Amino acid sequence: MAKLTPRRRNAMRAAGALVVLGFCAFVVHAATGWGGDTLFGTWIYCGVMLGAAGSCLTRAVLVRRERTAWLLIGGGLIIWTGGEIYYEAAISIAGSIPIPSPADAGYLLFYPLTYAGLIVLLRERIGSLPFTRGLDGLIAGLAVAALVAALALGPIAAASRTDSTLETATNLAYPICDLTLLTLVVTATAFTGWRPGATWTLLGAGMIVLAASDVAFLFESAQGTYVEGGMLDAAWPLGALLIGAAAWVRPPKIRRVVPRGMRVAAVPVTASLLAMGVLAAERTAQLPAAAEVLAFATLLLVIARLALALRRAGQSLATSEREATTDELTGLANRRALMADLGAAAERAPAPGNSHLLVMFDLDGFKLYNDTFGHPTGDALLARLGARLDRFAGADGRAYRLGGDEFCLLAECSPAAVDSLIAGALGALAEQGEGFDISASQGSVLLPSEARTVRDAMQLADRRMYADKVSERTSAGSQSRDVLLTALRERRPQLLEQALDLGDLALAVAGQLGMSAEERDETSRAAQLHEVGKMAIPDAILNKAAPLEESEWEFIRRHPLIGERIIGSAAALVPVARLVRSVGERWDGGGYPDALAGEQIPLGSRVVAVCVAYAAMVSERPHSVGMRPARALEELRRGAGSQFDPHVVEAFERVAAERDLLTAA
Numbered sequence: 001m002a003k004l005t006p007r008r009r010n011a012m013r014a015a016g017a018l019v020v021l022g023f024c025a026f027v028v029h030a031a032t033g034w035g036g037d038t039l040f041g042t043w044i045y046c047g048v049m050l051g052a053a054g055s056c057l058t059r060a061v062l063v064r065r066e067r068t069a070w071l072l073i074g075g076g077l078i079i080w081t082g083g084e085i086y087y088e089a090a091i092s093i094a095g096s097i098p099i100p101s102p103a104d105a106g107y108l109l110f111y112p113l114t115y116a117g118l119i120v121l122l123r124e125r126i127g128s129l130p131f132t133r134g135l136d137g138l139i140a141g142l143a144v145a146a147l148v149a150a151l152a153l154g155p156i157a158a159a160s161r162t163d164s165t166l167e168t169a170t171n172l173a174y175p176i177c178d179l180t181l182l183t184l185v186v187t188a189t190a191f192t193g194w195r196p197g198a199t200w201t202l203l204g205a206g207m208i209v210l211a212a213s214d215v216a217f218l219f220e221s222a223q224g225t226y227v228e229g230g231m232l233d234a235a236w237p238l239g240a241l242l243i244g245a246a247a248w249v250r251p252p253k254i255r256r257v258v259p260r261g262m263r264v265a266a267v268p269v270t271a272s273l274l275a276m277g278v279l280a281a282e283r284t285a286q287l288p289a290a291a292e293v294l295a296f297a298t299l300l301l302v303i304a305r306l307a308l309a310l311r312r313a314g315q316s317l318a319t320s321e322r323e324a325t326t327d328e329l330t331g332l333a334n335r336r337a338l339m340a341d342l343g344a345a346a347e348r349a350p351a352p353g354n355s356h357l358l359v360m361f362d363l364d365g366f367k368l369y370n371d372t373f374g375h376p377t378g379d380a381l382l383a384r385l386g387a388r389l390d391r392f393a394g395a396d397g398r399a400y401r402l403g404g405d406e407f408c409l410l411a412e413c414s415p416a417a418v419d420s421l422i423a424g425a426l427g428a429l430a431e432q433g434e435g436f437d438i439s440a441s442q443g444s445v446l447l448p449s450e451a452r453t454v455r456d457a458m459q460l461a462d463r464r465m466y467a468d469k470v471s472e473r474t475s476a477g478s479q480s481r482d483v484l485l486t487a488l489r490e491r492r493p494q495l496l497e498q499a500l501d502l503g504d505l506a507l508a509v510a511g512q513l514g515m516s517a518e519e520r521d522e523t524s525r526a527a528q529l530h531e532v533g534k535m536a537i538p539d540a541i542l543n544k545a546a547p548l549e550e551s552e553w554e555f556i557r558r559h560p561l562i563g564e565r566i567i568g569s570a571a572a573l574v575p576v577a578r579l580v581r582s583v584g585e586r587w588d589g590g591g592y593p594d595a596l597a598g599e600q601i602p603l604g605s606r607v608v609a610v611c612v613a614y615a616a617m618v619s620e621r622p623h624s625v626g627m628r629p630a631r632a633l634e635e636l637r638r639g640a641g642s643q644f645d646p647h648v649v650e651a652f653e654r655v656a657a658e659r660d661l662l663t664a665a
Contacts, residue, residue, distance in 0.1 A: 012058065019051030019244075023237055030231045041229045042088045048237040049084060053077035055244030066124050070247050072117030077240055080110040100170040111177040118184055118203070125199075125251060135308070139301045143271035146278045146294035150287050174218060176290070178211035198249040206242030209235055272302045327401040329379055330386030338400045338408055342454045346447060350412050356447040357397075357413050359422055360461040361429055361440040362469055363405035367518075368574050369436045381431065381438070388428035397421070407440070418444070441469035466517055503528035505655070506611045512651035515603065523604035526579035527611055533563025533580070557592045560584050579604040583612060588642045606645040610636060610652050613644070629661050 022044045029040040056074030060067045083106020090102075185204045213235035220226035275298035278291055325337035333341070345356040363385070370378035382405065389399040389407055397411025409425050422444055429440040443465030451457035506527035510520040560581050568577035582596060582605035589597030617632035627635070633656060640646040655661075 015051070016055070019048055019055075019241070022051070023048045023234075023241060026237065027231075027234050030229060030234050041233070045233070045237060046081060046085055046088065049077065049081040049240050052237070052240035052244035053081055056247045059247040066121055066251070069117045069121035069124060072113050072120065073243065073247075076110040076113030076117065077243065079106050079113065080240075081106075083107045083109075104170055108173055108177060111181060114181065115184055135301065135305055139268055139271045139298055139305060142294050142298040142301065143274040146291050146298055147274050150278045150281060150291035150295075174214040175211070178207075178214050181207050182211055199246050199251065202242050202246035202249065206239040206246065209239035209242065213239065268302045268305050271298055275299050275302075327386075327403075330383050330390075330401045332386050332390055332399050332401045332407075334400065335402045338402065338410065339454060341398060341410055342457060345410065345412075346452065346454055346457070349448075354412050354414050355449060357409070357411050357418055357421060357444060358447065358457050358461050359409045359425060359442055359444040360402070360458075360465045361407040361409070361425065361442050362465055363407075363429065364439045364441055364469065365437055366405040369438060371578075372435065385429050385431065385438075389425060392424050392428040415446070418446070441465055443468060469518070502530075502608070502611050502615055505615075506607050508655045508659070509607050509611060509648065509651050510604070512654050513603065513607070513648065519604060522575050522579060523607050525573065525576045526583070526604055527608045529567055529573075529576060530560075530563065530580050530583045530608055530612060532566050533559035533561070557584070561593055578602065579608065581605075583608050585609070586643050587640075587645050591643075601645075603645075603648075606648045607651075610644050610648050613639070614652065629656070633661075 026040050026044050026048060028034060053074050056070045056077060060070040060074060083103040086106060087103040185207050189200055189204065213232065216232055217226060275295040278295040281287060325333055327334045342358065350356055369381065386401055386407065393399040393409060393411065397409055400408040402408055407429060411421060413421055422442060426440055426442060431438045443461045443463065445451050445457050445461045447457055451460050503524040507520055507524040510523045515523065560583060564577045564581040567573050567580055579602055582601050585591035585594065585596045585601045585605065587598060589595055614632050614636060617627045617635060618629055619626050633653065636644060636649050636652065640649040
């Protein structure tokens with residue numbers, strides 16, 4: 001945009017004010033007859049028209065954005081003004097008005113230039129032209145054109161009273177061009193979502209004023225009642241000024257408008273009613289053929305719009321149904337689809353000798369993989385494994401993702417093929433790499449021999465899957481745990497006995513909190529192994545009766561890190577090692593080794609911290625006498641919200657009540 005200096009801005013404002021003042025003077029002249037006809041009818045009239053054209057052209061010169069559009073619209077107004085000047089200079093003084101004349105050429109050339117300018121302006125304003133919105137606009141425009149044609153074209157043609165075909169065609173060209181212009185403006189308004197804003201409102205108002213002026217002029221001219229210099233002559237410069245004012249309205253921000261509900265049907269329904277009204281009127285009155293053609297074309301487009309809407313509605317419904325039964329991440333069928341397919345399988349008998357096989361899978365090692373490599377990488381792994389399972393299922397079965405790291409396979413097969421199907425699916429859900437080993441636990445059930453209902457099949461498969469998971473975890477994790485507990489027994493026998501009790505207590509508290517089976521197991525193991533790091537602390541510090549010095553406290557604060565390193569050396573116990581690291585953290589952030597606070601602390605670590613604190617308070621220590629259980633529980637309540645998670649303390653109280661831990665009080 002060219003820089004507008006204060007001087008240039010003031011000059012533009014002065015020019016605009018002068019044009020508006022000239023128009024007002026012309027209106028006064030037309031209403032009262034005051035002033036000379038030459039001054040007002042020629043100079044001021046043409047000056048106002050040139051001012052409107054100059055407004056559009058100045059906008060095009062000074063502002064690069066939408067330059068082409070306003071050049072075209074301003075050029076159209078200039079040519080129209082040229083026609084006016086020719087009319088005043090050569091025709092009006094001659095006494096007779098030939099039709100057509102060069103003035104008519106100037107007037108009519110305004111329309112194609114303005115059409116082009118509006119289309120360019122619309123394209124630059126909204127970027128793309130949605131087909132359905134444009135179709136709605138065309139329907140509305142044709143309906144309006146049909147109505148105006150029915151009301152205006154017939155009377156204009158009848159009132160022309162001329163045998164000249166060329167003259168009649170010229171006279172009819174004006175309303176036809178105006179109808180086309182109105183259709184284009186209505187179509188453009190549709191593209192804006194029927195929220196035209198100031199620019200399109202001014203443009204539309206200007207076009208309507210010009211169209212109404214042309215129709216009124218043709219009526220009065222044909223009937224011999226037109227008076228030059230009257231109020232009708234003020235309508236053309238008014239329309240031009242409205243167009244010129246639209247050039248300087250700041251373009252609004254592009255907003256995406258999506259019609260919903262009845263707004264979708266409002267335009268086609270209204271347009272079809274107008275078109276049917278025009279066609280119905282033809283049976284009682286002779287209407288121009290153009291009105292009938294426009295009305296018929298409107299109805300055809302409404303039918304096409306309806307067919308398109310029905311097609312898109314069908315596509316939208318199909319898409320919604322597909323999305324409702326499809327897992328977004330993997331593209332596999334989801335739990336809803338499984339329940340529907342399983343219900344159909346339960347009602348449909350398999351082929352003779354076959355059964356419906358339902359297999360549920362839960363990935364082993366995925367939580368560690370996700371924590372180590374990040375959630376985006378974890379999502380990519382799930383997508384890869386899901387694609388492999390889908391390819392394996394092939395045409396004989398269907399793969400599903402139930403959520404998280406749970407997958408499922410539903411297939412029809414013979415009993416002899418069950419093992420090979422399960423083995424193949426487990427292979428598809430396995431992946432190894434540096435620092436990770438992903439496998440899957442599974443639980444299978446045959447329908448209808450082992451379960452007849454969908455609910456029974458899902459529950460049985462789920463129980464078998466978790467039994468398989470616990471069994472696999474025991475084979476690796478428990479062996480590693482037993483090695484560490486054996487070492488702890490040899491180093492500190494008293495710690496081992498306490499560790500085993502803590503594991504059972506932490507398991508019960510975790511159950512009260514609704515933790516999953518895998519989380520409960522990890523929490524129990526963390527409670528059993530939380531003291532492992534103390535094997536690296538000298539006995540003189542652990543058994544010291546006097547208060548510890550700061551340097552000795554440093555040993556104590558390091559034992560969670562040491563325990564994490566020792567426990568984490570076994571891959572199956574890495575999640576347990578992470579819980580052990582955070583057992584010394586406090587709810588208020590004053591703990592160690594990472595000063596975590598609130599829910600930043602893993603829930604399993606918070607459970608172990610409460611259980612450890614209770615066990616420490618009720619146990620005999622070299623430097624203290626054990627408290628009574630009721631007193632220890634009171635201390636836990638006192639520390640809730642500062643040292644301990646209040647919800648965990650409440651869960652611990654419920655477990656204590658269930659186990660009668662307070663009977664010694």
